[in-house]
Amino acid sequence: YxxxxxxxxxxxxxxxxxxxxxxxxxxxxxxxxxxxxxxxxxxxxxxxxxxxxxxxxxxxxxxxxxxxxxxxxxPRVLLADEPTGNLDAVTGSDIMGLLTRLNAEKNLTIIMVTHDEMVARQANRIVRLTEGRIQGLEEAA
Structure with a gap:
């Protein structure tokens, strides 16, 4: 950190x-x-x-x-590498709520890396990588 x-x-x-x-x-x-x-x-x-x-x-x-x-x-763009990785479920949910609010209210673009499918599903768009290669692009939330 x-x-x-x-x-x-x-x-x-x-x-x-x-x-x-x-x-x-x-x-x-x-x-x-x-x-x-x-x-x-x-x-x-x-x-x-x-x-x-x-x-x-x-x-x-x-x-x-x-x-x-x-x-x-x-910032206009936030780069977030596993932003909930060391957080318990409740705190992680609170942080994701904050980031979602900032995205909606302040037009904050968030580029996030996560292995947590529940966190990924809160994004507008998901880019899936496997061994460094793009495997797919999907619209989410």
């Missing part, structure tokens, strides 16, 4: 904004970025872990932190 071990969950989620903007712009807008980070962290169900460092988080919590970090910059 490449979370920085010396930063808290909140700080890790905010790192893309620290990198994207000049030091001056970041410091001027840090309250806005913090509010955005808090909203996304709440959406992925980690509001109770804001001040925890990665070593204090479970694998599933680190995965959700990485998803929050990917979303803070409001």
């Amino acid at each position: 490449h979370l920085l071990p010396e930063l808290t969950l909140l700080e890790n989620v905010m790192t893309p904004m620290m990198i994207r903007y000049s030091a001056w712009d970041y410091w001027r807008r840090r309250a806005e970025f913090r509010d955005r980070a808090l909203t996304i962290i709440q959406q992925v169900g980690l509001e109770h872990r804001l001040k925890h460092r990665p070593a204090e988080l479970s694998g599933g919590e680190m995965q959700r932190a990485a998803i929050a970090r990917a979303l803070i910059g409001e």
